[in-house]
Amino acid sequence: MNIINKILNVDDYYFDVFMSISEALTGFSVNELQSTGLAETYYKYILKSLEAATFVEFLTISKDVLEKSSDSDQLKKAITHEIISHSGMNDMAGKVITMWLLGTWDNAYVNDLSYKEGMVWNLMHSHPPGAKQPGYKSWNIKPVNTHS
Numbered sequence: 001m002n003i004i005n006k007i008l009n010v011d012d013y014y015f016d017v018f019m020s021i022s023e024a025l026t027g028f029s030v031n032e033l034q035s036t037g038l039a040e041t042y043y044k045y046i047l048k049s050l051e052a053a054t055f056v057e058f059l060t061i062s063k064d065v066l067e068k069s070s071d072s073d074q075l076k077k078a079i080t081h082e083i084i085s086h087s088g089m090n091d092m093a094g095k096v097i098t099m100w101l102l103g104t105w106d107n108a109y110v111n112d113l114s115y116k117e118g119m120v121w122n123l124m125h126s127h128p129p130g131a132k133q134p135g136y137k138s139w140n141i142k143p144v145n146t147h148s
Helices: 003-008 015-025 029-032 040-049 050-070 072-084 087-102 112-115
Strands: none
Touching: 015 029, 015 040, 015 050, 015 072, 015 087, 029 050, 040 050, 050 072, 050 087, 072 087
């Protein structure tokens, strides 16, 4: 029961592990992820959606992976070996990545903001249709990454 009470406190080290492993899995920096305004919301949402022990197991394995890795290559190998190669942890990692990119958990939006702040829009150099318009006369500007 002690660990469950501790994980509900967003200021604990589990939140830091969640953010660090999210950075490693998504390729976005912790600052970029936090700029969505959804970091604590996602953390609490996952905890509410799963048994606390399942989330703690994922975070404990993630903590070990992060602590044992001294550079990015080592981190990639550790994630592959310790998380991706284990079906339960792989599923959890996929859900965390999807949550950050699309704003969904098990194919449902976490909240109204999660669609707007999905990191997929940054990857596409776009905006969420119907939610954040690109701005007046933006159609007149060539898209980023065009070769024309």
